[in-house]
Amino acid sequence: MREVDSNWFAKWEDELPAPDELIPLSQSLITTDLALAFDIRNSHQIATAAVPPPQSTANSSAEFDSAELGGGGEGGSGGGSGAGDEPARTLKRPRLVWTPQLHKRFVDAVAHLGIKNAVPKTIMQLMSVDGLTRENVASHLQKYRLYLKRMQGMSSNGGGVGGNNSPAALAAVGVDPATDHLFASSPVPAHFLHPSRANSDHFLPFLPVTAMQNHHQMAVVGPGAHHHQLQQQSRYFGTSPPNGQFEHPLMRQSQEQVQRMGTPVHSRNGSAVVPLPYVEDLESATATDGRKILTLFPTGDD
């Protein structure tokens, strides 16, 4: 079992975001017209991880600024703008763009739940992406299932790729890179292709990297990174078995502390996980010693 732990840790460490993975979020959440109107070129416009709640409609008075990050609480009591929280009435939500990061979050959630329990609602809760609706997840799940289906069929008569599901391998087999590039961007967990043997209820830490990203501190990642730093960064996620004890590959904490970060999502097997708010906005820099420094956007509760 300790092997599992160290394995997780290694995997986690390995999956720490690369600089190019951290920035790319800026999907165009504003219309090109709007962008042009404000003469927004290529500067680092802040993109939201999720689609922000609709605020303005046809007018150009929008201020696409702060990403709606769950996490701590926004101190929105600044009283600067009189814009109240009008429940979006007939406003249409902006079209959701499934970025590779978002999709990864999705896949992780599904993998965590197991295909059987992976239903839109639960997935959505686990992802805990602000602005993400159940419909968003449902449609994406629909498409993803289609993708998995095609995948299975291929492996059965393609006769080459046994358990290798790396994007490269999949592409090599003939999956339209253009069509499925998003799905191919995240490796398909092995259990997904094995309906026969139900996926076990792994108590996997949920999205450790994201956990780190949400910690409003500076994390040093790289050859010089210390374990205790990583542990500290990852203390806010994990699984919570029915007995109420919080378990984590790296450390244990009380359930109470965990719940500070979010509402546990329970799956049918009785386990629960505490999803973390999803953040796509990250700045990256490189220290003089070569280590990567990930600076997190403060969410306001510092």
Next chain:
DNA sequence: TTGAAAATAT
């Protein structure tokens, strides 16, 4: 609520 199909938008 879910999954699938139809409708739209990019």
Next chain:
DNA sequence: TATATTTTCA
């Protein structure tokens, strides 16, 4: 035109 995402429907 093709693909991605949303909306409708059973």
